[in-house]
Amino acid sequence: TLKMIRANTDCYTMALCQYDGHEDALLSIRDLxxxxxxxxxxxxxxxxxxxxxxxxxxxxxxxxxxxxxxxxxxxxDKLTKENVTLFMGDLEQGLDENAE
Incomplete structure (x- = not known):
């Protein structure tokens, strides 16, 4: 089994690998x-x-x-469109390679 929380996320991952181990697993069990x-x-x-x-x-x-x-x-969860900070970088309007 593989149970882990990915770095800098709140994502919990569990994988059952019947034949192969996993490089991130603390315990790999083969041929279940x-x-x-x-x-x-x-x-x-x-x-x-x-x-x-x-x-x-x-x-x-x-x-x-x-x-x-x-x-x-x-x-x-309290954020709405009105009170969220939007991306304000150079690409805010998109990238148009044909722009003059």
Whole structure:
């Protein structure tokens, strides 16, 4: 499995790759079948239950970042066309290669 949050985004990604690993994964599991998935799932549940692993979202750092993301989303959701800053750079009107 691959679970990650892409840098500088609030995008959470999870990928299940049956045959190939993934270069960004902390754990790659190849040639999956039902029995192997159940064993891995149980091992992860046992590790969480024992306290050996702290899920990032429950850590102090994770909670702080999730609160920051939620605040950013709340701020973004309040934006309207009237109060948003538009791109005001050189290409605001577009690029016309035929312009004189």
């Amino acid at each position: 079948d039902g029995g192997k998935i159940q064993k891995i799932t149980q091992a992860i549940k046992d590790a969480k239950k024992s306290g050996a692993v702290e899920p990032w979202g429950l850590s102090a750092k994770g909670k702080a970042e999730l609160e920051e993301v939620a605040a950013g989303k709340a701020k973004r």
